[in-house]
Amino acid sequence: MTRQHKLLTLNLFLLTFVLGTSEFVMVGLLTEVAVDMKIAISAAGSLVSAFALSFAIGTPIFTALFGRFSKYPLILALIGVFIVGNMITAISGSYGLLLVSRVITAVVTGVLIALAMAVASESMPLEKRGPVISIIFTGFTVASVLGVPLGTFIGQWGGWHMSYWFTTLLGIVSWIVSFATIPRGLKGARSSLKKQLRLFAYPRIVLAFFIPALSIAATYSVYTYLAPLLQDVLFVPARYISLVFLLYGIVSIFSTLIGGKLAAGGGMRKMRYVFLAQAVILASLYVSSSSLAGGLVSISFMALVVYLMNSTMQLYFMDWADRHVPEARDLASSLTSVSVNVGIAMGSALGGFVTTNMELIDLSWSGGIVAVLAAALALINYRLDREARSASKEENGLRGQYEGSL
Numbered sequence: 001m002t003r004q005h006k007l008l009t010l011n012l013f014l015l016t017f018v019l020g021t022s023e024f025v026m027v028g029l030l031t032e033v034a035v036d037m038k039i040a041i042s043a044a045g046s047l048v049s050a051f052a053l054s055f056a057i058g059t060p061i062f063t064a065l066f067g068r069f070s071k072y073p074l075i076l077a078l079i080g081v082f083i084v085g086n087m088i089t090a091i092s093g094s095y096g097l098l099l100v101s102r103v104i105t106a107v108v109t110g111v112l113i114a115l116a117m118a119v120a121s122e123s124m125p126l127e128k129r130g131p132v133i134s135i136i137f138t139g140f141t142v143a144s145v146l147g148v149p150l151g152t153f154i155g156q157w158g159g160w161h162m163s164y165w166f167t168t169l170l171g172i173v174s175w176i177v178s179f180a181t182i183p184r185g186l187k188g189a190r191s192s193l194k195k196q197l198r199l200f201a202y203p204r205i206v207l208a209f210f211i212p213a214l215s216i217a218a219t220y221s222v223y224t225y226l227a228p229l230l231q232d233v234l235f236v237p238a239r240y241i242s243l244v245f246l247l248y249g250i251v252s253i254f255s256t257l258i259g260g261k262l263a264a265g266g267g268m269r270k271m272r273y274v275f276l277a278q279a280v281i282l283a284s285l286y287v288s289s290s291s292l293a294g295g296l297v298s299i300s301f302m303a304l305v306v307y308l309m310n311s312t313m314q315l316y317f318m319d320w321a322d323r324h325v326p327e328a329r330d331l332a333s334s335l336t337s338v339s340v341n342v343g344i345a346m347g348s349a350l351g352g353f354v355t356t357n358m359e360l361i362d363l364s365w366s367g368g369i370v371a372v373l374a375a376a377l378a379l380i381n382y383r384l385d386r387e388a389r390s391a392s393k394e395e396n397g398l399r400g401q402y403e404g405s406l
Contacts, residue, residue: 056341064330
């Protein structure tokens with residue numbers, strides 16, 4: 001890659017790091033927000049669900065609507081809105097204002113992620129798409145490693161409001177770097193929302209969409225309530241909670257990097273095995289939580305498998321759009337992140353139900369069941385794709401025989 005390609009990759013990595021920190025730091029601050037707002041922990045957890053649902057609903061719509069605009073000014077404008085959204089979160093004195101600010105930030109975050117993937121795909125050499133997309137996704141995992149623990153520490157030290165002044169500052173830095181590195185010549189595609197939404201007319205796209213959603217839901221049913229689980233089940237002192245999130249984030253970096261290698265080696269056929277392993281790991285927490293060391297081992301393995309499917313699914317959606325609905329390429333680039341946030345909403349909602357009606361540790365086996373469902377969908381999708389490829393080869397062979405006989 002050229003120096004310009006490397007700088008662009010670094011900037012897109014920084015952008016997803018900033019977006020990920022803003023989104024995920026709330027998970028580490030649920031207890032502080034609940035106490036400050038005088039609400040139940042499940043109500044604080046609903047902020048995670050609201051963010052994810054807003055992301056999931058708003059991203060495809062606004063990505064399609066904004067697809068006609070040039071990417072350089074659009075990205076700068078959206079980062080500006082992101083900065084304002086985080087400022088509103090930082091000054092929120094009521095649950096209602098906090099919820100509104102998270103909804104605004106969620107929609108902008110989703111569109112920015114889609115644009116980052118589209119910029120990478122359009123700007124990078126073909127053979128570098130997979131590795132670069134993997135690096136961009138790594139921004140989220142590094143957010144777990146550095147951003148979330150640091151934001152959690154800041155929130156515990158200076159109040160949770162201070163954490164969002166921190167993410168506001170990160171947003172300003174990202175705007176400056178984007179101003180200098182985003183290519184100016186990336187034009188939008190003039191296409192109607194209706195034409196782009198034709199992408200969802202393909203049943204296998206809809207089926208594939210729910211694969212990462214279920215996988216992430218499985219993990220987030222536990223991860224959303226990880227802080228109270230650490231305190232009340234594993235009896236980790238509050239001052240060490242941020243260190244556990246740091247451990248989780250460090251391990252999840254390897255998840256993203258391994259996921260990039262899986263994508264390069266035909267990842268779709270391996271996904272069902274990944275999700276079955278995920279199910280076993282989540283369920284193991286039910287037993288391993290009887291000791292601190294055992295619980296931390298299960299949590300570490302949970303982090304190791306959480307992002308294995310990201311690069312594979314991202315390339316799957318974008319390549320599908322290239323073949324069948326080229327005008328929906330930007331929309332397709334948003335589907336993995338949208339699906340992930342649908343999964344976050346599903347997982348946090350499931351976690352809220354379990355914590356309200358059962359014991360905290362029951363999050364483990366309930367998450368395992370959802371991972372098994374992800375494995376089943378991955379198997380069905382792989383078999384359908386294999387049958388379609390076989391039918392296409394057979395059709396091409398018959399056409400060749402017919403043309404040869406003329």
